Amino acid sequence: MASPAGDGRAVRPYDAAGVERAVRDLLIAIGEDPDRDGLRETPERLARSYEEMFAGLHTDPREAVQTFFDLEHNELVIVSDIAVYSVCEHHLLPFHGVAHVGYIPAPSGHVTGLSKLARLVEAYARRPQVQERLTTQIADALVHALEPRGVVVVLECEHMCMSMRGVRKPGARTVTSAVRGALREPATRAEAMSLIRGAR
Numbered sequence: 001m002a003s004p005a006g007d008g009r010a011v012r013p014y015d016a017a018g019v020e021r022a023v024r025d026l027l028i029a030i031g032e033d034p035d036r037d038g039l040r041e042t043p044e045r046l047a048r049s050y051e052e053m054f055a056g057l058h059t060d061p062r063e064a065v066q067t068f069f070d071l072e073h074n075e076l077v078i079v080s081d082i083a084v085y086s087v088c089e090h091h092l093l094p095f096h097g098v099a100h101v102g103y104i105p106a107p108s109g110h111v112t113g114l115s116k117l118a119r120l121v122e123a124y125a126r127r128p129q130v131q132e133r134l135t136t137q138i139a140d141a142l143v144h145a146l147e148p149r150g151v152v153v154v155l156e157c158e159h160m161c162m163s164m165r166g167v168r169k170p171g172a173r174t175v176t177s178a179v180r181g182a183l184r185e186p187a188t189r190a191e192a193m194s195l196i197r198g199a200r
């Protein structure tokens with residue numbers, strides 16, 4: 001156990017061979033033949049896919065926000081409709097949708113590159129997640145990196161575990177938000193929410 005991923009957790013290195021073995025066992029357990037033509041390379045493919053989809057376990061996502069600009073802007077900056085693809089930790093099925101990320105820089109705080117907000121979303125999304133934690137982690141990482149006056153993060157996602165199985169309600173949208181600092185004030189929060197809605 002080593003390499004803390006920015007939140008104090010000890011994380012084992014990615015074990016591709018272990019994933020391959022597990023996927024082969026899974027195929028057998030569901031009643032499939034892992035040696036038939038179409039499935040022979042599936043354990044290796046899925047091991048490669050998981051390495052990509054769970055790469056955020058092995059990085060400190062906060063490193064995504066380390067480009068700062070010396071520019072004065074004391075009002076809202078919002079990047080909306082950032083595509084989100086993550087995996088729910090309950091069923092290991094995808095959830096996907098969009099993130100809207102905004103902040104108000106502090107006079108003495110940092111302004112970062114716009115793409116860095118999307119990189120931050122991406123880094124935390126590439127872990128087994130629940131939508132609430134993903135939302136909170138993005139907001140708290142921005143507070144930590146930028147020391148802004150305020151932060152707002154809104155995620156709107158559809159969970160495949162609710163669409164293709166279980167309750168089977170395709171199209172149901174889960175909306176989560178995390179709001180910090182000055183953006184908790186009703187007027188500022190309302191402005192942010194109307195800008196997010198207006199961008200749609």
Ligand SMILES: Nc1nc2c(ncn2[C@@H]2O[C@H](COP(=O)(O)OP(=O)(O)OP(=O)(O)O)[C@@H](O)[C@H]2O)c(=O)[nH]1
Pocket residue numbers: 088089090129130131132159161162165166167
């Ligand atoms: N709060 C929260 N719940 C989630 C998230 N992703 C999936 N879930 C829920 O996790 C719950 C797991 O419920 P369980 O009763 O343990 O599992 P289950 O029998 O498969 O539940 P069903 O999905 O209702 O069939 C379900 O209600 C899912 O909808 C998420 O990001 N946040």
Ligand SMILES: [Zn+2]
Pocket residue numbers: 088089090091092093159161162
């Ligand atoms: Zn789920």
